[in-house]
Amino acid sequence: MLAMLAMLAILASSSGCSPAEAVVVAEPKLVEQPAQRSTNTWPPDFTRLSADLVPAARTTNPQKVLLRGATIMTAAGSTIENGDLLLVDGRIEAVSAEHLAVDDDVRVIDARGKFVTPGLIDTHSHLGVYPSPSVEGNSDGNEATDPITADIDALNGIWPQDPGFERALAGGITALQVLPGSANLVGGRAVTLELRRALSSRAMVFAGAPKGVKMACGENPKRVYGARNARPSTRMGSAAALRSAFQRARELQTVYRRHERAFNKWQDNAERKLEDRPDPPTRNYGLETLIGIMDGTLLLHVHCYRADEMVQILEIADEFDFKVRSFHHAIEAYKVRALLAERGVSVSTWADWWGFKMEANDAIVENLALLSQAGARAIVHSDSQIGIQRLNQEAAKGYHAGLAAGLELTEDDALRWITANAAWALGIHNHTGTLEPGKRADVVLWSAHPFSVYARAELVFVGGELEFDIAQNPVRPWSDFEAARDHNTEVTP
Amino acid sequence: MNKPARALSLAFVLLAMLIAWSSSASAQSIALVGAQVHPVSGPLIEDGVVVIGANGRILAVGGPTLAIPSGATIIDVAGKVITPGLVDAHTGVGMVEVDSVSATRDLDRGGAHLVRASYLAADNFNPDSAVVPVTRAGGVTVVNLVPRGGLVSGQSSWANLAGAGATGGVFGPATAMHVALGEHGSAVAGGSRGATLMMLRELYDDVVFYRDNRARFDENRARPLAASRLDLGALQATLDRRMPVVFTAHRASDILAALKLAEQLGLRPIIAGASEAWQVADELARRAVPVIIDPMDNLPQRFETLGARSDNAALLARAGVPLIISTFSSHNVRNLRFYAGNAVRAGLDYSAALKAITAAPATSLTNGPANFGTLEPGKRAHIVVWSGDPFEFSTQAERVYIDGAEVSLDHRQKRLLERYR
Numbered sequence: 001m002l003a004m005l006a007m008l009a010i011l012a013s014s015s016g017c018s019p020a021e022a023v024v025v026a027e028p029k030l031v032e033q034p035a036q037r038s039t040n041t042w043p044p045d046f047t048r049l050s051a052d053l054v055p056a057a058r059t060t061n062p063q064k065v066l067l068r069g070a071t072i073m074t075a076a077g078s079t080i081e082n083g084d085l086l087l088v089d090g091r092i093e094a095v096s097a098e099h100l101a102v103d104d105d106v107r108v109i110d111a112r113g114k115f116v117t118p119g120l121i122d123t124h125s126h127l128g129v130y131p132s133p134s135v136e137g138n139s140d141g142n143e144a145t146d147p148i149t150a151d152i153d154a155l156n157g158i159w160p161q162d163p164g165f166e167r168a169l170a171g172g173i174t175a176l177q178v179l180p181g182s183a184n185l186v187g188g189r190a191v192t193l194e195l196r197r198a199l200s201s202r203a204m205v206f207a208g209a210p211k212g213v214k215m216a217c218g219e220n221p222k223r224v225y226g227a228r229n230a231r232p233s234t235r236m237g238s239a240a241a242l243r244s245a246f247q248r249a250r251e252l253q254t255v256y257r258r259h260e261r262a263f264n265k266w267q268d269n270a271e272r273k274l275e276d277r278p279d280p281p282t283r284n285y286g287l288e289t290l291i292g293i294m295d296g297t298l299l300l301h302v303h304c305y306r307a308d309e310m311v312q313i314l315e316i317a318d319e320f321d322f323k324v325r326s327f328h329h330a331i332e333a334y335k336v337r338a339l340l341a342e343r344g345v346s347v348s349t350w351a352d353w354w355g356f357k358m359e360a361n362d363a364i365v366e367n368l369a370l371l372s373q374a375g376a377r378a379i380v381h382s383d384s385q386i387g388i389q390r391l392n393q394e395a396a397k398g399y400h401a402g403l404a405a406g407l408e409l410t411e412d413d414a415l416r417w418i419t420a421n422a423a424w425a426l427g428i429h430n431h432t433g434t435l436e437p438g439k440r441a442d443v444v445l446w447s448a449h450p451f452s453v454y455a456r457a458e459l460v461f462v463g464g465e466l467e468f469d470i471a472q473n474p475v476r477p478w479s480d481f482e483a484a485r486d487h488n489t490e491v492t493p
Numbered sequence: 494m495n496k497p498a499r500a501l502s503l504a505f506v507l508l509a510m511l512i513a514w515s516s517s518a519s520a521q522s523i524a525l526v527g528a529q530v531h532p533v534s535g536p537l538i539e540d541g542v543v544v545i546g547a548n549g550r551i552l553a554v555g556g557p558t559l560a561i562p563s564g565a566t567i568i569d570v571a572g573k574v575i576t577p578g579l580v581d582a583h584t585g586v587g588m589v590e591v592d593s594v595s596a597t598r599d600l601d602r603g604g605a606h607l608v609r610a611s612y613l614a615a616d617n618f619n620p621d622s623a624v625v626p627v628t629r630a631g632g633v634t635v636v637n638l639v640p641r642g643g644l645v646s647g648q649s650s651w652a653n654l655a656g657a658g659a660t661g662g663v664f665g666p667a668t669a670m671h672v673a674l675g676e677h678g679s680a681v682a683g684g685s686r687g688a689t690l691m692m693l694r695e696l697y698d699d700v701v702f703y704r705d706n707r708a709r710f711d712e713n714r715a716r717p718l719a720a721s722r723l724d725l726g727a728l729q730a731t732l733d734r735r736m737p738v739v740f741t742a743h744r745a746s747d748i749l750a751a752l753k754l755a756e757q758l759g760l761r762p763i764i765a766g767a768s769e770a771w772q773v774a775d776e777l778a779r780r781a782v783p784v785i786i787d788p789m790d791n792l793p794q795r796f797e798t799l800g801a802r803s804d805n806a807a808l809l810a811r812a813g814v815p816l817i818i819s820t821f822s823s824h825n826v827r828n829l830r831f832y833a834g835n836a837v838r839a840g841l842d843y844s845a846a847l848k849a850i851t852a853a854p855a856t857s858l859t860n861g862p863a864n865f866g867t868l869e870p871g872k873r874a875h876i877v878v879w880s881g882d883p884f885e886f887s888t889q890a891e892r893v894y895i896d897g898a899e900v901s902l903d904h905r906q907k908r909l910l911e912r913y914r
Contacts, residue, residue, distance in 0.1 A: 132792045133799075163793055219593070334913055354906075355624065355824035357593035364906045370914065386789055393831065396886035404889050405910060453834035453884050482793065485800075 043256060043288055045211075045297075063466060064088050066102050067445060070111035075118050075419040076434040077412055085116055087441040090464030095435050109459070115449055117415060118435050119174025119442030119462065120391045121422035123301070123348040124328050124381035128178050128193075128201060129154055131162030132385060133481075142181035143188065147225050147232060148245050150213070150286035152188035154178045158201035163479040164385040169195045169468045171389035172450075172457035174442040175206055177426050182216035182303040183224045185232065185241055189289060190214050190301060192426045194442075196462050197478045210427040212325070213293055215242075216303035217313060218359050239312060246320040249290035255281045256291070299325040299427050301348070305359035307335035314343060326425040328381060331363045337374040346377035346425045350387070351397040368395075369402025372413045377421040391418045396451035411451070440464070521547035523897075524561040525878060527571030530554065533844075533852045534867035543575055545874040549897030554868045570878050570892075576847060577868050578634025578875030578895065579830060579883075582785050582854035583739075583765055585823030586636045587622040587652060587662065588614065592823070600823075601642035607681055608696060610670060611723035612647030614638040620655070620662040624824055626904035629654040631827025632883060632890040634875040635865060637668055637858055639739075644681050644692060645720075646671040648727065649739070651858070653875070655895040668858040669763065670731045674742040674751055675797045690750060695719045697758050700728045735860055737761040739785070744797040745772040752776060763857060765819075768798035771805045774812035783815040783857040788836035806849070807840035815857060816841075818849040834884030846884070873897075 065087045072080040072095060084100045086093040094100060102108065129141040140157035143149045158178055168176065175194050180187035190212035193204040217238055226233030232241055262278040292298030300317075304310050304327045317324055326346040327333060331354070333340060333347040340347060347367075354363030371378040380395045382388035399414035416433075423433025432442045441464035448455040460468035477485050523545040530541030532554050542559040544552040553559055561567060590597035599617035602609040618638055619625075628636070634654055640647035648667035655662065673681065678689040699718045703725040709715045710722070718725060730736040740751035743766045755762035764770060765785040770777060777784055791803040810816045818833050820826050833846040841849075855866025865873040874897040881888040893900050 132794045133796055134794050135796075167792060352825070352828070355591055358591055361591060362909055364909050364913075366910050366914075385792055385794070389789075389791075390835070393835075393886065397831075400886045400889075405914070407914075451886060453831060453886060454838050456838060482799075 043283055045292075063464065064102075064106040065441075065461070065464075065466075066100060066106050066108045067111045067116055067443070068099065068108055070114045070116040070445065071449075072435060073115060073117045073412070073415050073450070074435040075412060075415045076436050079412065082112070085435065085443065087443065087461060087464050090441050092435060092437055092439045092441050092443070094437055109445070111445055114458070115446040115455070116435065117172070117392075117444050117446065117450055118419040118433055118439075119444055119460065120172045120418045121426065121428075121433060122168070122173055122176040122382050122388050122391060122418075123326060123379055123422045123425045124383045125168075125176045125178050125385075125388055126181065126383070127164045127168060127176065127385060127388065128158030128160065128162045129180065130385075131159045132164050142183040144181075144183035144224055147184050147221055147230075147238075147241055148186045148286065149180075149184050149188050150186040150245070150289035151284075152180060153191065153211075154180050154189060154214075155191045155201050155205070158191070158193075158204075160198050160201050160204060161479045161481050163477060163482050164388070165195060166197075166468075166478045167385070168388045169460055169462075170457060170470075172392060172444040172446070172460055173388055174444070174460065174462045174467075175209075175423075175426070175428065175432060176388070177212055177301070179212065179214040179301065182214070182220045185216060185221050185238055186245065186286075186290070187214035187216060189298070192428060194462055196465070196467055206426075206428060206431075208428065208431055210297065210299055211292070212299045212301050212426065213289055214301055214303065215313075217242075217309050218303070218305050219357050220303070235309070235312075239316065242316055243319070245287075246290055246294070246316065246322075249287040249294065250320060252281075252284055252287045253291045253294065294320055294322045296323065299425070301326050301328055301425070303328045305329050305331045305357075307332035309359075310336055310345075311339070314339070314345070325427075326379065329360075329383070331360050331367070333376070334364065334367045334370040335362075337371050337376050340371070341374045341376035344377075346379055346421060347371050348379040348381040348422070348425060350383070351380060351394040351401075365397060365401035366405050366407065368398035368414075368417055369405065369407045369409050372402070372409055372417070373407050377424060378417050379421045379425055380417045381422075392446075392450040392455065393453060394418075396453075399451060414451070522552060522562055522565040523894075523899075524565045524567045525570050525575060525876070525892075526561070526567055527557075527569055528573040528575040528878060530575045530868065531577075531844075531847055532868040533577055533848055534869045537844075540571075541575065543868060543876060545876065545894060545897045547897070549874055551868060551870055551872050551874045551876075553870055568892075573891065574879040574881060574883060574888075575868070576632070576877050576879065576883055577851045577866055578877055578893065579632050579850045580635045580637075580854045580866055581633055581819050581826050581829050581850070582637045582817045582858060583639050583819040583821050584636040584826050585639065585641070586624050586628050586654070586826050587619045588617040588638055589823045590619070590622055590624070600640065602640065602647060603642070607644040607692065608720040608724045609640070609643045609647045610645045610720065610725075610727040612640055613650065613667065614640040614647060615650035615652070615663045615667065618650075618652050618663055620652075621657040623905045624826075625654050625656050625662075626901065627824075627906060628826045629656070629893055629895075629900060630890060630902045630904055631830065632877040632879065632893060633826055633829055634877070634893065634895050635855070636826060637854065638663070640671055642681075644673055644678060644689065645696070645724070645728070646673065648736070649858070653895050655898070655900055666860060667730075667736065668860075669737045669739045670728065671739045671741070671765075674740050675744055675747040675766070676795055677741065686747065686750070690754060692719070693754060697728070697732070700725050700732055704729055704732075731760050732758065734759065734761050737763050737858070739763045739765050741765045743768040743795070743801075745769040745800065747797065748773050749776065752780060752782065766821075768805065769800040770814070771802065771808040771812075772800055774809050774814055777809070778813040781815060783817055783853065784809055785817040785819050785854075787821055788818055788832055788839060788841070803835075803839040804841075806836040806846070807842075810841055810845045810849075815853055816845060816849045817854045817857060818846065819854075830883045831886070837884060843884075 067085040072083040084096045179190035192206040192209035194206045232238040328348045330347045368378045402409045420433040423429040443461040445459040458470045525543045530538040540557045546552040602612045639649045652662040682688040788806040793799045852866040855863035876894040878892040
């Protein structure tokens with residue numbers, strides 16, 4: 001009976017949404033107030049989520065929590081010894097060097113001797129699209145049927161039951177970008193998720209995060225298509241194909257703008273007639289993704305290893321007037337770090353992976369530290385279902401390698417590689433990535449200094465909700481795939 | 494210290510001095526003085542002394558009262574930590590330069606042959622590889638070179654990482670025969686686990702036949718055999734138990750199948766991979782079968798690893814299984830110490846973790862007593878001086894000795910750093 005009531009309540013609430021919010025609109029609505037029009041109303045975003053599927057539909061119950069007496073590493077420049085961190089209603093209420101007096105309804109956690117950081121953020125993950133088990137039936141990361149698949153979206157490939165998600169959470173990850181793979185020059189759209197249990201990838205979407213786009217240059221696309229005797233089989237072919245695609249997008253953008261002007265003009269006419277309404281142009285979802293890159297609504301992430309290729313991509317970016325938000329892998333970024341710093345391009349890379357192909361031959365462990373010192377936004381990414389469980393350790397490698405080489409670097413700088421800088425690359429830096437009042441309560445309590453190999457995440461809060469508690473370990477795994485797993489099995493990395 | 498202990502340690506010191514003097518090479522010996530010493534073969538020594546003889550062997554290991562041979566070069570390493578050189582039991586170091594460049598990849602015999610028992614990984618080792626000094630800078634002094642591919646992949650060998658111009662790297666006889674069970678084994682054997690085991694039984698049947706009918710075979714009077722003459726001959730060493738067989742197996746049932754096959758044929762098994770080994774830990778401990786694992790393997794990435802968990806190492810050690818930790822890598826072997834640290838993070842004892850990357854691989858994969866992997870008088874002087882706890886990211890290897898000679902910690906990546914810093 002209760003279940004039925006609950007069902008009715010859900011139906012009532014979903015039918016209560018206005019149609020405009022609930023469905024993806026194919027055409028702009030006829031709005032009466034021209035002032036409400038924003039620029040670029042056309043085309044509507046084809047990947048927009050239905051209102052009743054976005055995270056707000058989740059039942060949320062963020063707790064009021066005070067973490068008392070911890071070393072608070074803010075990733076915002078300061079570290080507070082023996083400080084208090086107060087989380088209220090899913091937000092950070094206070095970060096204090098003084099002990100805070102709180103009401104009885106606040107759960108006080110003794111965090112003395114422990115460390116608190118912002119939730120860790122991975123800019124490069126294939127969790128869900130290349131899940132565990134790694135079998136053909138679940139392999140949805142590369143639409144390797146065409147070198148430019150700008151119309152596809154990683155969100156459609158994500159299997160939320162990937163057991164990798166809960167392992168990543170246990171490693172302190174609170175947000176991650178899931179991207180298509182690197183077989184294609186333009187792989188498609190990437191999505192930023194917050195790490196929580198869900199039956200649909202839609203319910204994991206990080207509220208307020210812009211979409212990303214994955215592009216790739218270098219060895220992968222030319223290997224995949226070259227092997228089929230198709231284009232591109234060389235870096236020349238890759239550059240040419242990218243230019244052509246952006247040129248087509250620019251031409252379509254002109255058509256769209258012309259339509260938008262005509263439409264607005266018609267709409268602004270008080271005596272408009274329906275039969276005079278301009279017909280919309282034929283849509284091209286793939287080119288719309290490239291238009292999104294050019295108009296800045298989509299953040300561009302480019303898989304690119306070699307320094308000279310990063311320069312080449314920036315050259316194309318100048319030609320078509322768009323920005324690269326982050327170069328990924330970027331083994332040779334240290335060689336062009338001044339340029340990357342000046343252009344405001346962030347660099348997502350590993351601490352020390354190397355040698356697996358020619359373009360990964362010049363890796364150095366000091367890459368992150370050199371970038372940081374040069375003023376570029378350095379980021380540690382994982383690109384791995386194992387690595388994502390210990391981003392803090394990868395940052396520690398890069399940090400200590402930098403110190404050993406005599407580079408100027410603070411612990412806060414290195415913490416930003418896995419928090420604030422990653423948040424910036426994903427466009428969620430106003431929401432998360434540092435421990436500052438007003439930010440989302442994405443917080444990790446560590447058993448020891450997070451740059452120690454022995455440190456474990458003990459508590460992980462995502463949007464103020466306690467999503468991982470080591471004291472609840474061993475736990476029943478989330479994933480239905482692991483339903484038969486021994487309940488005494490731990491999932492902590 | 495109580496009186497008997499003091500007397501014992503005095504006796505030890507005298508013995509060490511005797512050894513030192515009798516070696517008649519004290520002029521060129523080296524004494525590392527003042528570090529915290531992990532001999533692995535015995536308890537931790539605070540403020541310890543390690544003496545390296547000119548013959549490349551360890552002369553003495555002891556506490557602050559250990560007498561240092563006159564003429565020895567004394568190196569103050571106070572505040573540092575000394576361990577044996579680290580040993581990785583399952584690597585491709587020096588057998589592949591760049592993974593995607595097939596001309597530099599020599600891990601695999603290649604071709605359609607399933608049985609490659611006479612294939613020697615040692616033949617592929619390049620002591621000049623850029624990977625060698627990078628790995629060495631991570632405190633790894635000895636690696637096992639492991640062949641890949643096929644059903645019987647071939648024989649592994651020890652190599653030290655002293656680099657070019659020294660001993661050439663490879664030392665000792667081949668360490669083990671490598672056999673693939675589980676998903677990989679069944680894929681190469683035609684599609685099932687049963688096919689894998691059937692082929693292995695037939696193969697060993699022919700090893701015996703070939704041994705007993707060598708003359709007839711040479712006169713071309715024998716029936717067709719399951720493998721080539723060289724392969725059947727090479728497998729003989731495993732039947733004689735002179736050489737262990739490393740079975741790569743992950744699923745608990747595959748591990749048990751390996752144990753059963755080994756028992757039937759009289760082989761000495763070692764299990765590599767072993768994601769679900771914790772489920773059969775008692776069986777492994779009862780037979781004292783060494784297990785080589787990656788302690789960060791905790792995901793059901795394949796159906797044969799559904800039970801993978803990060804405390805596999807801790808559970809195996811607790812059950813008494815001889816535990817070996819490996820990176821199973823070619824280029825990331827320098828991180829071996831962090832693999833051990835992560836095993837400690839997941840509950841393994843510190844000393845068991847250190848043993849799992851030093852003495853355990855050395856003894857398990859050496860036929861007869863191993864002459865490296867611990868800090869004991871007479872052992873090869875493979876020694877690392879660390880700035881702190883070797884499992885921590887804040888720690889660097891400051892000095893590395895291989896066969897008593899200090900080796901360079903410079904490498905291509907450091908040259909790149911210098912070019913661009």
